[in-house]
Amino acid sequence: MDKSRWLKLSRTQQLGNIGSEIARARHWETRNDLVNREKSLERSLELLDLTLDDKRWKFGLKEIARLREIICAWFCNQTFFDISPKELEDYCISFAISDFQSDIDYSD
Numbered sequence: 001m002d003k004s005r006w007l008k009l010s011r012t013q014q015l016g017n018i019g020s021e022i023a024r025a026r027h028w029e030t031r032n033d034l035v036n037r038e039k040s041l042e043r044s045l046e047l048l049d050l051t052l053d054d055k056r057w058k059f060g061l062k063e064i065a066r067l068r069e070i071i072c073a074w075f076c077n078q079t080f081f082d083i084s085p086k087e088l089e090d091y092c093i094s095f096a097i098s099d100f101q102s103d104i105d106y107s108d
Contacts, residue, residue, distance in 0.1 A: 006050045011057055016096025018047045022071070022089045029085065041075045067091075 006014065021044035028037040048068040052061060070081045070088065 001047065001050065003050055003053075006047070007054055007056075011051075011054075011060075012095040012098050014047065014051045014054070015092050018044050018051070018067075019089055019092025019094075019096055021047060022085065022092055025074075026085045026089055038075070041071060044071055045075070 001017075009017070021040050025037050025040035025044065028034070028040060045068060048064060048071065051057065051064055052068070057064070067088070070083055073079075073081050074085060074088070
């Protein structure tokens with residue numbers, strides 16, 4: 001994704017997009033398609049790097065950096081984090097859902 005476009009997204013939108021890549025990686029992993037799994041994980045890491053470079057997010061950078069570290073461990077098939085890919089996906093997707101719900105007008 002183009003950095004200027006990425007920087008226009010809210011944090012919840014950024015994390016929701018990262019969650020989508022994690023979901024894709026899980027999908028490909030269940031199908032034993034390691035090439036596409038790696039592409040999705042690489043993409044999630046690229047998006048995380050863009051998020052870490054976003055100067056608007058002074059607070060919470062440690063959490064984003066830890067998320068990146070966990071995804072790197074998954075990418076390398078390391079198991080020293082006791083967090084499943086599904087839990088990673090749920091964590092990130094919760095931001096996308098939150099962002100979506102904040103856009104709904106309940107006044108009707």
